[in-house]
Structure formats: C-alpha cells, structure tokens
Amino acid sequence: MNFFIKTSLLGILLISLGTIQSMTSPDFRFEAVLSEEGIQIMRLMKLERKDLFFIPFARMKFSHPTLLFSPDSATLCIANGCAVTELWDIKSQEKIGNANIDSPLCFSPDSKWLVTELDSTVGIWSVKSESVLYIENFYVEEINFGVNKVYLCGTSDQLESSQTKTEVIVVDLTSLKITHRDTIKEIPSDFNVHILKTYGRDDSGVATPASATPIPMPSLEEAEPGTLSNVLNCLFS
Numbered sequence: 001m002n003f004f005i006k007t008s009l010l011g012i013l014l015i016s017l018g019t020i021q022s023m024t025s026p027d028f029r030f031e032a033v034l035s036e037e038g039i040q041i042m043r044l045m046k047l048e049r050k051d052l053f054f055i056p057f058a059r060m061k062f063s064h065p066t067l068l069f070s071p072d073s074a075t076l077c078i079a080n081g082c083a084v085t086e087l088w089d090i091k092s093q094e095k096i097g098n099a100n101i102d103s104p105l106c107f108s109p110d111s112k113w114l115v116t117e118l119d120s121t122v123g124i125w126s127v128k129s130e131s132v133l134y135i136e137n138f139y140v141e142e143i144n145f146g147v148n149k150v151y152l153c154g155t156s157d158q159l160e161s162s163q164t165k166t167e168v169i170v171v172d173l174t175s176l177k178i179t180h181r182d183t184i185k186e187i188p189s190d191f192n193v194h195i196l197k198t199y200g201r202d203d204s205g206v207a208t209p210a211s212a213t214p215i216p217m218p219s220l221e222e223a224e225p226g227t228l229s230n231v232l233n234c235l236f237s
Contacts, residue, residue, distance in 0.1 A: 021034035021035075022034060023067045023068075025069040025073035027072075029044055030043060030044060030073060031044055031049065032067050034067070036057075038054055039057075039067070039078065041090065041093075052090070055088065066104060068104045070111035070127070071107055071108075071109055071110075072110075073090065074091065075087055075089060075096070075127060076088045085116065097127065097130045103117050105117055105140065109145055112126065112127055113127065117140065120136065120137050120138065120157060121136045121137075122134070122138050122139075122152065123135075124150060126176070131176055133176045133177070133178075135152070135169060135178070138152070138154055138155075138156045138167070138169070139155050139156070140153070140154040141153055141154040141155070142154070142191040144195060148172065149172055151169070151171075151191070151199070152168070152171070153166070153167070153184075153187055153188065153191055153194075154166070154167065155167070166184050167182060167183055168180065168184055168195075169181050170199060180199065182198075
C-alpha cells in the first residue's frame with residue numbers, strides 16, 4: 001500500500017472520528033471539504049489537490065450537512081439536515097436532482113439508487129429519473145440490493161394498535177413498487193441468508209458496501225479509547 005493511499009485512508013479515518021469535515025470518494029480521486037461558506041470539490045492528484053468547483057451554502061439552508069459519494073464516485077449527495085437533499089454530478093459539475101428528504105442512508109452498489117429516510121419515512125430514489133417510492137411508518141435496519149430489487153428489514157408503527165412489528169419489504173426497482181411486505185418475529189442475524197431462504201435471488205444481489213456510509217460520523221469524544229492510535233499503527237506500520 002503506497003503512501004498516497006495510506007494518507008487517503010487516514011483522511012477517511014479522521015472523518016469517522018469527527019476531527020475534520022471532509023469526505024474522500026471511494027476511488028480516492030475526489031474530495032469534498034466542508035467550510036463555513038460551502039463545499040469545495042477537489043480532484044486528488046498524486047502530489048497535490050486541484051479545486052474543481054464550489055457549492056456555496058447560500059444555495060441551501062444548512063443545519064447539519066451530510067455528504068455521501070456514490071460507489072462509482074460520479075455523484076455526490078448533499079443533505080442539509082433540514083429535509084432537503086441535492087445530487088451533484090462530479091464530471092459536469094452540475095446539480096442533477098433534489099428532493100424533500102432528510103438523511104441519505106446508502107447508494108446501491110451500481111450507484112443508480114439512493115435510500116433515504118425522513119423521520120419514519122424511507123425513500124427509494126432513482127438517481128437518474130428522480131422517481132421516488134416512499135414507505136411511511138417504517139424504520140429501516142437492514143438494506144440489501146440486488147440488480148433489480150432492494151430488500152429492507154426494519155420495524156413499522158401500527159397506528160391502530162400503537163405497537164410496532166418487524167417487517168421485510170421487497171421493492172421491484174424496475175417498476176418501483178412493493179412486491180412483498182412480510183411480518184417476521186425479529187430482525188435476522190444474517191439478512192442475506194434470510195432473503196435467500198425466503199425469496200430466492202432475482203439476480204446476484206450483494207449487500208450494500210460499507211464504503212457507502214455517509215458522514216458526519218461519531219465525534220472523537222464518542223470513539224472508543226485507543227481507536228485512533230490502533231488504526232494509525234495499522235496504516236503506517
């Protein structure tokens with residue numbers, strides 16, 4: 001592992017510990033840096049960083065902004081913490097979509113879909129067409145993408161009985177419609193195995209990669225003692 005990759009991983013580590021407000025794309029080619037004025041998008045080169053474009057905060061009312069790169073590093077999701085989210089295309093440097101949704105949870109592995117949440121409403125958002133399927137009174141715990149389907153596991157509010165129940169929801173991405181909504185006893189210890197046994201596979205679906213986790217992450221005070229030193233030793237030993 002060369003020094004450039006190690007320093008990129010260190011940057012991601014510091015983000016997760018809350019010590020800096022920036023995010024590096026999964027392919028390590030771009031970086032989004034938060035400031036009081038806005039978000040600077042930079043191109044990471046071998047020995048330097050090159051400014052690409054700037055998104056001023058005047059465009060949106062920001063409370064606690066959240067950044068999330070798509071797995072292919074082509075799209076940046078910006079959530080302002082006030083129920084407004086924008087999608088920006090890195091190559092064209094243009095906004096390609098926005099919606100009244102609060103927190104991005106993850107992109108699909110092919111970067112075509114974005115799962116979001118706002119209070120107790122989960123949204124399945126097409127990045128290309130901006131079509132959105134809203135699932136109300138549902139708190140998602142597990143997400144698994146196939147090529148043509150997304151599987152969600154979580155709890156739902158039963159308004160008529162003031163109780164909650166655990167459910168698995170299957171959404172067909174070609175029609176953007178729910179095909180299954182099944183009640184189960186508890187959240188499975190292995191959601192992938194549960195999907196395979198219950199629904200089979202429509203394709204070679206894979207779980208959402210951990211690299212899709214958005215920032216901000218826990219602050220340095222919330223991190224476990226010794227985390228920083230332990231990971232630094234792994235990176236630079």
